[in-house]
Amino acid sequence: MARRSYHHGNLKQTLIEATLDLVEERGPQAFTLAEAAKRAKVSVAAPYRHFRSKQDLFVEIARQGFEMFADLMEYAFESANASPLAAFEATGHAYLAFARRYPGHYILMFESGVPLNATPGLAHEAQRAKAVVQRAAERLVVGIPEDSRPPPTMVSDHIWAFSHGVVELFARNPDGTRTLFSAEDLLETGMGVYLRGLGLLEMDTRK
Amino acid sequence: MARRSYHHGNLKQTLIEATLDLVEERGPQAFTLAEAAKRAKVSVAAPYRHFRSKQDLFVEIARQGFEMFADLMEYAFESANASPLAAFEATGHAYLAFARRYPGHYILMFESGVPLNATPGLAHEAQRAKAVVQRAAERLVVGIPEDSRPPPTMVSDHIWAFSHGVVELFARNPDGTRTLFSAEDLLETGMGVYLRGLGLLEMDTRK
DNA sequence: TGTACATCAGTGAACGCGCGTTCACTGATGTAC
DNA sequence: TGTACATCAGTGAACGCGCGTTCACTGATGTAC
Numbered sequence: 001m002a003r004r005s006y007h008h009g010n011l012k013q014t015l016i017e018a019t020l021d022l023v024e025e026r027g028p029q030a031f032t033l034a035e036a037a038k039r040a041k042v043s044v045a046a047p048y049r050h051f052r053s054k055q056d057l058f059v060e061i062a063r064q065g066f067e068m069f070a071d072l073m074e075y076a077f078e079s080a081n082a083s084p085l086a087a088f089e090a091t092g093h094a095y096l097a098f099a100r101r102y103p104g105h106y107i108l109m110f111e112s113g114v115p116l117n118a119t120p121g122l123a124h125e126a127q128r129a130k131a132v133v134q135r136a137a138e139r140l141v142v143g144i145p146e147d148s149r150p151p152p153t154m155v156s157d158h159i160w161a162f163s164h165g166v167v168e169l170f171a172r173n174p175d176g177t178r179t180l181f182s183a184e185d186l187l188e189t190g191m192g193v194y195l196r197g198l199g200l201l202e203m204d205t206r207k
Numbered sequence: 208m209a210r211r212s213y214h215h216g217n218l219k220q221t222l223i224e225a226t227l228d229l230v231e232e233r234g235p236q237a238f239t240l241a242e243a244a245k246r247a248k249v250s251v252a253a254p255y256r257h258f259r260s261k262q263d264l265f266v267e268i269a270r271q272g273f274e275m276f277a278d279l280m281e282y283a284f285e286s287a288n289a290s291p292l293a294a295f296e297a298t299g300h301a302y303l304a305f306a307r308r309y310p311g312h313y314i315l316m317f318e319s320g321v322p323l324n325a326t327p328g329l330a331h332e333a334q335r336a337k338a339v340v341q342r343a344a345e346r347l348v349v350g351i352p353e354d355s356r357p358p359p360t361m362v363s364d365h366i367w368a369f370s371h372g373v374v375e376l377f378a379r380n381p382d383g384t385r386t387l388f389s390a391e392d393l394l395e396t397g398m399g400v401y402l403r404g405l406g407l408l409e410m411d412t413r414k
Numbered sequence: 415t416g417t418a419c420a421t422c423a424g425t426g427a428a429c430g431c432g433c434g435t436t437c438a439c440t441g442a443t444g445t446a447c
Numbered sequence: 448t449g450t451a452c453a454t455c456a457g458t459g460a461a462c463g464c465g466c467g468t469t470c471a472c473t474g475a476t477g478t479a480c
Contacts, residue, residue, distance in 0.1 A: 032467085044426095151387070166368045169368050203406060
Protein backbone atom coordinates (compact mmCIF):
# COMPACT_ATOMS: atom_id res chain seq x y z
CA MET A 1 0.00 0.00 0.00
CA ALA A 2 2.68 2.45 1.01
CA ARG A 3 4.03 2.84 -2.48
CA ARG A 4 6.32 5.83 -2.75
CA SER A 5 8.57 4.61 -5.50
CA TYR A 6 9.00 6.15 -8.90
CA HIS A 7 7.41 3.10 -10.40
CA HIS A 8 3.81 2.52 -9.66
CA GLY A 9 3.81 -1.24 -9.60
CA ASN A 10 0.40 -2.10 -10.93
CA LEU A 11 -0.65 1.01 -12.79
CA LYS A 12 -2.51 -0.93 -15.45
CA GLN A 13 -5.02 -2.34 -13.00
CA THR A 14 -5.25 0.94 -11.11
CA LEU A 15 -6.08 2.76 -14.35
CA ILE A 16 -8.75 0.23 -15.18
CA GLU A 17 -10.36 0.71 -11.80
CA ALA A 18 -10.20 4.48 -12.05
CA THR A 19 -11.81 4.23 -15.49
CA LEU A 20 -14.60 2.03 -14.17
CA ASP A 21 -15.28 4.47 -11.35
CA LEU A 22 -15.37 7.47 -13.67
CA VAL A 23 -17.55 5.74 -16.22
CA GLU A 24 -20.04 4.77 -13.53
CA GLU A 25 -20.08 8.28 -12.14
CA ARG A 26 -20.30 10.33 -15.31
CA GLY A 27 -20.85 8.04 -18.24
CA PRO A 28 -18.47 6.99 -20.99
CA GLN A 29 -18.81 10.25 -22.91
CA ALA A 30 -17.64 12.46 -20.08
CA PHE A 31 -14.72 10.19 -19.29
CA THR A 32 -11.26 11.58 -19.98
CA LEU A 33 -7.92 9.85 -19.84
CA ALA A 34 -6.44 12.85 -18.06
CA GLU A 35 -8.83 12.44 -15.17
CA ALA A 36 -8.20 8.72 -14.91
CA ALA A 37 -4.46 9.43 -14.77
CA LYS A 38 -5.05 12.02 -12.09
CA ARG A 39 -6.99 9.56 -9.96
CA ALA A 40 -4.21 7.04 -10.33
CA LYS A 41 -1.78 9.80 -9.29
CA VAL A 42 0.35 9.61 -12.39
CA SER A 43 1.04 12.03 -15.22
CA VAL A 44 -1.21 12.15 -18.27
CA ALA A 45 1.44 10.40 -20.33
CA ALA A 46 1.76 7.38 -18.07
CA PRO A 47 -1.33 5.51 -19.35
CA TYR A 48 0.31 5.25 -22.75
CA ARG A 49 2.85 2.82 -21.32
CA HIS A 50 -0.04 0.37 -20.87
CA PHE A 51 -2.64 1.25 -23.48
CA ARG A 52 -2.08 2.45 -27.02
CA SER A 53 -5.05 4.80 -26.86
CA LYS A 54 -8.17 5.67 -24.96
CA GLN A 55 -10.15 3.42 -27.29
CA ASP A 56 -7.71 0.61 -26.57
CA LEU A 57 -8.35 1.03 -22.85
CA PHE A 58 -12.11 0.87 -23.40
CA VAL A 59 -11.82 -2.21 -25.59
CA GLU A 60 -9.65 -3.98 -23.05
CA ILE A 61 -12.11 -3.31 -20.25
CA ALA A 62 -15.04 -4.39 -22.40
CA ARG A 63 -13.18 -7.59 -23.23
CA GLN A 64 -12.49 -8.31 -19.57
CA GLY A 65 -16.15 -7.53 -18.90
CA PHE A 66 -17.39 -10.07 -21.41
CA GLU A 67 -14.92 -12.57 -20.06
CA MET A 68 -16.35 -12.22 -16.56
CA PHE A 69 -19.85 -12.10 -17.99
CA ALA A 70 -19.41 -15.34 -19.88
CA ASP A 71 -17.84 -16.99 -16.84
CA LEU A 72 -20.72 -15.88 -14.66
CA MET A 73 -23.28 -17.13 -17.13
CA GLU A 74 -21.51 -20.45 -17.48
CA TYR A 75 -21.32 -20.85 -13.76
CA ALA A 76 -25.02 -20.02 -13.37
CA PHE A 77 -25.84 -22.44 -16.16
CA GLU A 78 -23.76 -25.29 -14.76
CA SER A 79 -24.90 -24.83 -11.18
CA ALA A 80 -28.55 -25.22 -12.05
CA ASN A 81 -27.82 -27.97 -14.48
CA ALA A 82 -30.16 -30.51 -12.97
CA SER A 83 -33.19 -28.86 -14.51
CA PRO A 84 -33.09 -27.22 -17.95
CA LEU A 85 -35.75 -24.84 -16.73
CA ALA A 86 -33.75 -23.75 -13.70
CA ALA A 87 -30.62 -23.43 -15.81
CA PHE A 88 -32.39 -21.22 -18.30
CA GLU A 89 -33.81 -18.98 -15.63
CA ALA A 90 -30.40 -18.78 -14.02
CA THR A 91 -28.83 -17.28 -17.13
CA GLY A 92 -31.43 -14.54 -17.16
CA HIS A 93 -30.78 -13.76 -13.53
CA ALA A 94 -27.04 -13.83 -14.14
CA TYR A 95 -27.49 -11.20 -16.82
CA LEU A 96 -29.10 -8.76 -14.43
CA ALA A 97 -26.79 -9.71 -11.60
CA PHE A 98 -23.79 -8.90 -13.75
CA ALA A 99 -25.21 -5.52 -14.72
CA ARG A 100 -25.77 -4.79 -11.03
CA ARG A 101 -22.42 -5.93 -9.78
CA TYR A 102 -20.28 -4.53 -12.57
CA PRO A 103 -22.08 -1.43 -13.83
CA GLY A 104 -18.91 0.13 -15.22
CA HIS A 105 -18.14 -2.95 -17.25
CA TYR A 106 -21.72 -3.23 -18.42
CA ILE A 107 -21.72 0.38 -19.60
CA LEU A 108 -18.47 -0.07 -21.49
CA MET A 109 -19.73 -3.31 -23.01
CA PHE A 110 -23.13 -2.11 -24.15
CA GLU A 111 -23.39 1.66 -24.00
CA SER A 112 -20.02 3.15 -24.79
CA GLY A 113 -20.08 2.72 -28.54
CA VAL A 114 -17.27 0.17 -28.51
CA PRO A 115 -18.16 -2.20 -31.37
CA LEU A 116 -18.41 -5.79 -30.22
CA ASN A 117 -16.04 -6.83 -32.96
CA ALA A 118 -13.43 -4.15 -32.27
CA THR A 119 -10.93 -6.88 -31.53
CA PRO A 120 -10.81 -10.64 -32.07
CA GLY A 121 -10.49 -11.14 -28.33
CA LEU A 122 -13.48 -8.96 -27.59
CA ALA A 123 -15.58 -10.59 -30.29
CA HIS A 124 -14.66 -14.01 -28.96
CA GLU A 125 -15.66 -13.30 -25.37
CA ALA A 126 -18.90 -11.62 -26.45
CA GLN A 127 -19.71 -14.64 -28.56
CA ARG A 128 -18.92 -16.96 -25.70
CA ALA A 129 -21.39 -15.17 -23.44
CA LYS A 130 -24.12 -15.36 -26.04
CA ALA A 131 -23.41 -19.02 -26.61
CA VAL A 132 -24.22 -19.88 -23.02
CA VAL A 133 -27.72 -18.48 -23.33
CA GLN A 134 -28.11 -20.34 -26.60
CA ARG A 135 -27.09 -23.62 -25.03
CA ALA A 136 -29.53 -23.02 -22.18
CA ALA A 137 -32.27 -22.37 -24.73
CA GLU A 138 -31.40 -25.54 -26.63
CA ARG A 139 -31.84 -27.70 -23.57
CA LEU A 140 -34.96 -25.85 -22.62
CA VAL A 141 -36.89 -26.35 -25.84
CA VAL A 142 -36.32 -30.09 -25.76
CA GLY A 143 -39.11 -30.14 -23.21
CA ILE A 144 -41.54 -28.73 -25.75
CA PRO A 145 -43.53 -31.03 -28.08
CA GLU A 146 -41.67 -31.16 -31.36
CA ASP A 147 -44.50 -29.88 -33.51
CA SER A 148 -44.77 -26.67 -31.52
CA ARG A 149 -41.12 -26.26 -30.59
CA PRO A 150 -39.62 -22.88 -31.45
CA PRO A 151 -36.04 -22.56 -32.71
CA PRO A 152 -33.70 -22.33 -29.73
CA THR A 153 -31.85 -19.27 -31.04
CA MET A 154 -35.17 -17.47 -31.20
CA VAL A 155 -35.80 -18.26 -27.56
CA SER A 156 -32.33 -17.12 -26.56
CA ASP A 157 -32.77 -13.93 -28.56
CA HIS A 158 -36.04 -13.28 -26.75
CA ILE A 159 -34.50 -13.65 -23.34
CA TRP A 160 -31.39 -11.70 -24.27
CA ALA A 161 -33.49 -8.81 -25.52
CA PHE A 162 -35.80 -8.87 -22.53
CA SER A 163 -32.94 -8.95 -20.04
CA HIS A 164 -31.20 -6.13 -21.85
CA GLY A 165 -34.33 -4.02 -21.94
CA VAL A 166 -34.96 -4.53 -18.25
CA VAL A 167 -31.41 -3.48 -17.40
CA GLU A 168 -31.44 -0.45 -19.66
CA LEU A 169 -34.81 0.86 -18.56
CA PHE A 170 -35.21 -0.27 -14.99
CA ALA A 171 -31.92 -1.31 -13.41
CA ARG A 172 -30.56 2.21 -13.07
CA ASN A 173 -32.87 5.08 -12.31
CA PRO A 174 -31.32 7.88 -14.31
CA ASP A 175 -34.27 10.24 -14.21
CA GLY A 176 -36.57 10.80 -11.29
CA THR A 177 -38.65 8.01 -12.77
CA ARG A 178 -39.62 5.94 -9.77
CA THR A 179 -40.86 2.60 -10.84
CA LEU A 180 -43.25 0.38 -8.96
CA PHE A 181 -41.30 -2.76 -9.61
CA SER A 182 -37.63 -3.52 -9.23
CA ALA A 183 -35.68 -4.75 -12.21
CA GLU A 184 -35.38 -8.10 -10.44
CA ASP A 185 -39.14 -8.36 -10.04
CA LEU A 186 -39.73 -7.44 -13.66
CA LEU A 187 -37.21 -9.96 -14.93
CA GLU A 188 -38.55 -12.71 -12.70
CA THR A 189 -42.20 -12.15 -13.54
CA GLY A 190 -41.58 -11.52 -17.22
CA MET A 191 -39.62 -14.73 -17.57
CA GLY A 192 -42.32 -16.53 -15.68
CA VAL A 193 -45.02 -15.40 -18.09
CA TYR A 194 -42.78 -16.23 -21.02
CA LEU A 195 -42.05 -19.74 -19.78
CA ARG A 196 -45.73 -20.36 -19.21
CA GLY A 197 -46.26 -19.22 -22.77
CA LEU A 198 -43.83 -21.89 -23.90
CA GLY A 199 -45.88 -24.44 -21.98
CA LEU A 200 -43.03 -25.12 -19.56
CA LEU A 201 -44.71 -23.84 -16.42
CA GLU A 202 -48.14 -24.71 -15.14
CA MET A 203 -50.63 -22.00 -15.94
CA ASP A 204 -52.12 -22.04 -12.45
CA THR A 205 -48.89 -21.82 -10.47
CA ARG A 206 -48.78 -18.07 -10.90
CA LYS A 207 -46.98 -16.58 -7.95
CA MET B 208 -35.83 25.64 -53.39
CA ALA B 209 -33.81 28.32 -55.13
CA ARG B 210 -33.08 30.18 -51.93
CA ARG B 211 -30.32 32.69 -52.48
CA SER B 212 -31.30 35.30 -49.98
CA TYR B 213 -29.32 36.35 -46.95
CA HIS B 214 -32.01 34.94 -44.78
CA HIS B 215 -32.43 31.21 -44.83
CA GLY B 216 -36.14 31.04 -44.28
CA ASN B 217 -36.54 27.85 -42.32
CA LEU B 218 -33.14 27.26 -40.86
CA LYS B 219 -34.51 25.77 -37.67
CA GLN B 220 -36.09 22.84 -39.43
CA THR B 221 -33.12 22.44 -41.77
CA LEU B 222 -30.80 22.23 -38.78
CA ILE B 223 -32.96 19.61 -37.15
CA GLU B 224 -32.89 17.50 -40.27
CA ALA B 225 -29.14 17.87 -40.64
CA THR B 226 -28.75 16.84 -37.02
CA LEU B 227 -30.92 13.77 -37.52
CA ASP B 228 -28.90 12.76 -40.55
CA LEU B 229 -25.59 13.18 -38.77
CA VAL B 230 -26.75 11.37 -35.67
CA GLU B 231 -27.93 8.43 -37.76
CA GLU B 232 -24.68 8.34 -39.67
CA ARG B 233 -22.17 8.71 -36.87
CA GLY B 234 -23.96 8.56 -33.56
CA PRO B 235 -24.73 11.29 -31.08
CA GLN B 236 -21.21 11.42 -29.66
CA ALA B 237 -19.54 12.22 -32.95
CA PHE B 238 -22.10 14.86 -33.81
CA THR B 239 -20.88 18.46 -33.90
CA LEU B 240 -22.83 21.65 -34.28
CA ALA B 241 -20.25 22.95 -36.71
CA GLU B 242 -20.92 20.10 -39.09
CA ALA B 243 -24.67 20.51 -38.85
CA ALA B 244 -24.26 24.19 -39.68
CA LYS B 245 -22.06 23.29 -42.62
CA ARG B 246 -24.68 20.92 -44.01
CA ALA B 247 -27.30 23.62 -43.66
CA LYS B 248 -24.91 25.94 -45.50
CA VAL B 249 -24.77 28.57 -42.78
CA SER B 250 -22.01 29.80 -40.52
CA VAL B 251 -21.27 28.09 -37.22
CA ALA B 252 -22.88 30.96 -35.33
CA ALA B 253 -26.22 30.77 -37.11
CA PRO B 254 -27.66 27.86 -35.08
CA TYR B 255 -27.51 30.02 -31.97
CA ARG B 256 -30.30 32.17 -33.37
CA HIS B 257 -32.59 29.16 -32.98
CA PHE B 258 -31.14 27.05 -30.16
CA ARG B 259 -29.47 28.22 -27.00
CA SER B 260 -26.97 25.38 -27.05
CA LYS B 261 -26.18 22.03 -28.56
CA GLN B 262 -27.90 20.36 -25.63
CA ASP B 263 -30.96 22.52 -26.26
CA LEU B 264 -31.05 21.29 -29.85
CA PHE B 265 -30.86 17.67 -28.70
CA VAL B 266 -33.58 18.18 -26.13
CA GLU B 267 -35.88 19.81 -28.67
CA ILE B 268 -35.45 16.96 -31.12
CA ALA B 269 -35.99 14.37 -28.40
CA ARG B 270 -39.15 16.20 -27.36
CA GLN B 271 -40.45 16.24 -30.92
CA GLY B 272 -39.52 12.58 -31.14
CA PHE B 273 -41.57 11.64 -28.09
CA GLU B 274 -44.42 13.73 -29.39
CA MET B 275 -44.49 11.77 -32.65
CA PHE B 276 -43.89 8.56 -30.74
CA ALA B 277 -46.84 9.15 -28.43
CA ASP B 278 -49.06 10.13 -31.37
CA LEU B 279 -48.08 6.99 -33.24
CA MET B 280 -48.75 4.81 -30.23
CA GLU B 281 -52.09 6.45 -29.63
CA TYR B 282 -53.07 6.01 -33.23
CA ALA B 283 -52.05 2.36 -33.17
CA PHE B 284 -53.95 1.86 -29.95
CA GLU B 285 -57.12 3.56 -31.17
CA SER B 286 -57.11 1.89 -34.56
CA ALA B 287 -57.10 -1.60 -33.11
CA ASN B 288 -59.49 -0.62 -30.39
CA ALA B 289 -62.05 -3.27 -31.10
CA SER B 290 -59.97 -5.94 -29.41
CA PRO B 291 -57.85 -5.22 -26.33
CA LEU B 292 -55.51 -7.93 -27.50
CA ALA B 293 -55.02 -6.39 -30.93
CA ALA B 294 -54.62 -2.94 -29.40
CA PHE B 295 -51.94 -4.19 -27.05
CA GLU B 296 -50.03 -5.92 -29.80
CA ALA B 297 -50.32 -2.80 -31.92
CA THR B 298 -48.49 -0.67 -29.37
CA GLY B 299 -45.60 -3.12 -29.38
CA HIS B 300 -45.42 -3.02 -33.14
CA ALA B 301 -45.67 0.77 -33.11
CA TYR B 302 -42.63 0.88 -30.84
CA LEU B 303 -40.49 -0.98 -33.32
CA ALA B 304 -42.01 0.81 -36.29
CA PHE B 305 -41.11 4.14 -34.79
CA ALA B 306 -37.52 3.06 -34.17
CA ARG B 307 -37.32 1.94 -37.79
CA ARG B 308 -38.87 5.00 -39.36
CA TYR B 309 -37.22 7.62 -37.18
CA PRO B 310 -33.86 6.18 -36.17
CA GLY B 311 -32.34 9.61 -35.54
CA HIS B 312 -35.11 10.56 -33.18
CA TYR B 313 -34.94 7.20 -31.46
CA ILE B 314 -31.21 7.56 -30.88
CA LEU B 315 -31.60 11.04 -29.44
CA MET B 316 -34.48 9.90 -27.27
CA PHE B 317 -32.87 6.79 -25.83
CA GLU B 318 -29.17 6.68 -26.54
CA SER B 319 -27.82 10.20 -26.51
CA GLY B 320 -27.69 10.73 -22.77
CA VAL B 321 -30.40 13.39 -22.83
CA PRO B 322 -32.24 12.87 -19.53
CA LEU B 323 -35.94 12.26 -20.04
CA ASN B 324 -36.73 15.00 -17.56
CA ALA B 325 -34.38 17.59 -19.05
CA THR B 326 -37.37 19.81 -19.74
CA PRO B 327 -40.99 19.83 -18.62
CA GLY B 328 -42.07 19.52 -22.24
CA LEU B 329 -39.82 16.55 -22.84
CA ALA B 330 -40.86 14.84 -19.63
CA HIS B 331 -44.50 15.37 -20.53
CA GLU B 332 -44.26 13.82 -23.98
CA ALA B 333 -42.21 10.89 -22.70
CA GLN B 334 -44.82 10.29 -20.03
CA ARG B 335 -47.60 10.50 -22.57
CA ALA B 336 -45.99 7.77 -24.68
CA LYS B 337 -45.57 5.51 -21.70
CA ALA B 338 -49.16 6.12 -20.66
CA VAL B 339 -50.49 4.70 -23.91
CA VAL B 340 -48.81 1.36 -23.29
CA GLN B 341 -50.12 1.40 -19.76
CA ARG B 342 -53.66 2.02 -20.91
CA ALA B 343 -53.32 -0.81 -23.41
CA ALA B 344 -52.10 -3.07 -20.61
CA GLU B 345 -55.01 -2.07 -18.38
CA ARG B 346 -57.57 -3.10 -20.95
CA LEU B 347 -55.65 -6.24 -21.70
CA VAL B 348 -55.52 -7.64 -18.19
CA VAL B 349 -59.27 -7.27 -17.76
CA GLY B 350 -59.50 -10.43 -19.81
CA ILE B 351 -57.55 -12.36 -17.20
CA PRO B 352 -59.32 -14.05 -14.26
CA GLU B 353 -59.10 -11.71 -11.31
CA ASP B 354 -57.29 -14.09 -8.99
CA SER B 355 -54.40 -14.52 -11.41
CA ARG B 356 -54.42 -11.05 -12.92
CA PRO B 357 -51.04 -9.28 -12.87
CA PRO B 358 -50.81 -5.53 -12.22
CA PRO B 359 -51.18 -3.70 -15.53
CA THR B 360 -48.12 -1.51 -15.02
CA MET B 361 -46.07 -4.66 -14.65
CA VAL B 362 -47.36 -5.92 -17.97
CA SER B 363 -46.63 -2.60 -19.65
CA ASP B 364 -43.14 -2.54 -18.15
CA HIS B 365 -42.55 -6.03 -19.53
CA ILE B 366 -43.55 -5.09 -23.01
CA TRP B 367 -41.71 -1.78 -22.91
CA ALA B 368 -38.51 -3.53 -21.83
CA PHE B 369 -38.86 -6.29 -24.39
CA SER B 370 -39.52 -3.85 -27.24
CA HIS B 371 -36.60 -1.71 -26.20
CA GLY B 372 -34.28 -4.68 -25.97
CA VAL B 373 -35.29 -5.92 -29.39
CA VAL B 374 -34.65 -2.51 -30.92
CA GLU B 375 -31.32 -2.03 -29.20
CA LEU B 376 -29.95 -5.46 -29.98
CA PHE B 377 -31.57 -6.50 -33.23
CA ALA B 378 -33.07 -3.56 -35.10
CA ARG B 379 -29.77 -2.12 -36.20
CA ASN B 380 -26.88 -4.37 -37.05
CA PRO B 381 -23.92 -2.38 -35.83
CA ASP B 382 -21.43 -5.19 -35.81
CA GLY B 383 -21.12 -7.90 -38.38
CA THR B 384 -23.51 -9.85 -36.18
CA ARG B 385 -25.91 -11.39 -38.62
CA THR B 386 -28.98 -12.60 -36.88
CA LEU B 387 -31.26 -15.37 -38.01
CA PHE B 388 -34.42 -13.49 -37.18
CA SER B 389 -35.47 -9.96 -37.96
CA ALA B 390 -36.38 -7.61 -35.15
CA GLU B 391 -39.96 -7.77 -36.37
CA ASP B 392 -40.02 -11.55 -36.15
CA LEU B 393 -38.52 -11.51 -32.69
CA LEU B 394 -40.98 -8.93 -31.42
CA GLU B 395 -43.93 -10.75 -32.95
CA THR B 396 -43.00 -14.18 -31.68
CA GLY B 397 -41.85 -12.94 -28.27
CA MET B 398 -45.11 -11.10 -27.71
CA GLY B 399 -46.99 -14.18 -28.85
CA VAL B 400 -45.31 -16.39 -26.28
CA TYR B 401 -45.84 -13.74 -23.63
CA LEU B 402 -49.55 -13.39 -24.37
CA ARG B 403 -49.99 -17.14 -24.29
CA GLY B 404 -48.28 -17.05 -20.92
CA LEU B 405 -50.91 -14.60 -19.75
CA GLY B 406 -53.58 -17.02 -20.93
CA LEU B 407 -54.80 -14.64 -23.59
CA LEU B 408 -53.90 -16.73 -26.61
CA GLU B 409 -54.70 -20.36 -27.19
CA MET B 410 -51.73 -22.57 -26.49
CA ASP B 411 -52.18 -24.57 -29.68
CA THR B 412 -52.52 -21.68 -32.12
CA ARG B 413 -48.77 -21.35 -32.35
CA LYS B 414 -47.88 -19.95 -35.71
C1' DT C 415 28.60 -9.53 -3.24
C1' DG C 416 29.45 -5.66 -6.31
C1' DT C 417 29.32 -3.25 -10.59
C1' DA C 418 27.91 -2.06 -15.56
C1' DC C 419 24.36 -1.66 -18.32
C1' DA C 420 19.97 -2.59 -20.80
C1' DT C 421 15.35 -2.05 -20.15
C1' DC C 422 11.30 -0.57 -18.12
C1' DA C 423 7.93 2.72 -16.40
C1' DG C 424 7.51 6.88 -15.07
C1' DT C 425 7.74 12.63 -15.74
C1' DG C 426 6.88 17.36 -17.54
C1' DA C 427 6.03 20.08 -21.09
C1' DA C 428 4.11 20.97 -25.20
C1' DC C 429 1.42 20.21 -29.55
C1' DG C 430 -2.40 20.70 -32.19
C1' DC C 431 -6.76 20.63 -33.11
C1' DG C 432 -11.55 20.56 -32.73
C1' DC C 433 -15.43 22.23 -30.83
C1' DG C 434 -18.89 25.07 -28.35
C1' DT C 435 -19.79 29.57 -27.82
C1' DT C 436 -19.54 34.78 -28.14
C1' DC C 437 -19.31 39.31 -30.23
C1' DA C 438 -19.58 43.21 -33.10
C1' DC C 439 -21.20 43.57 -37.43
C1' DT C 440 -24.53 43.78 -41.57
C1' DG C 441 -27.92 42.70 -44.97
C1' DA C 442 -32.95 41.71 -45.38
C1' DT C 443 -37.65 42.22 -43.89
C1' DG C 444 -41.73 44.26 -42.22
C1' DT C 445 -44.34 48.00 -40.52
C1' DA C 446 -45.84 52.91 -39.25
C1' DC C 447 -46.92 56.99 -41.23
C1' DT D 448 -46.69 54.43 -52.99
C1' DG D 449 -42.47 55.84 -50.71
C1' DT D 450 -39.48 56.45 -46.90
C1' DA D 451 -37.54 55.85 -42.03
C1' DC D 452 -36.55 52.77 -38.84
C1' DA D 453 -36.85 48.77 -35.61
C1' DT D 454 -36.13 44.12 -35.65
C1' DC D 455 -34.71 39.87 -37.23
C1' DA D 456 -31.50 36.38 -38.92
C1' DG D 457 -27.56 35.94 -40.83
C1' DT D 458 -21.80 36.52 -41.12
C1' DG D 459 -16.81 36.17 -40.00
C1' DA D 460 -13.54 36.04 -36.84
C1' DA D 461 -11.92 34.88 -32.69
C1' DC D 462 -11.86 32.94 -27.90
C1' DG D 463 -10.68 29.62 -24.81
C1' DC D 464 -10.29 25.47 -23.23
C1' DG D 465 -10.07 20.69 -22.86
C1' DC D 466 -8.41 16.64 -24.39
C1' DG D 467 -5.75 12.97 -26.77
C1' DT D 468 -1.34 12.22 -27.87
C1' DT D 469 3.84 12.73 -28.45
C1' DC D 470 8.61 13.48 -27.20
C1' DA D 471 12.93 13.83 -25.03
C1' DC D 472 14.07 12.91 -20.61
C1' DT D 473 15.15 10.31 -16.12
C1' DG D 474 14.85 7.47 -12.08
C1' DA D 475 14.28 2.55 -10.76
C1' DT D 476 14.82 -2.30 -11.57
C1' DG D 477 16.80 -6.53 -12.88
C1' DT D 478 20.37 -9.24 -14.73
C1' DA D 479 25.12 -10.81 -16.54
C1' DC D 480 29.49 -11.43 -15.11
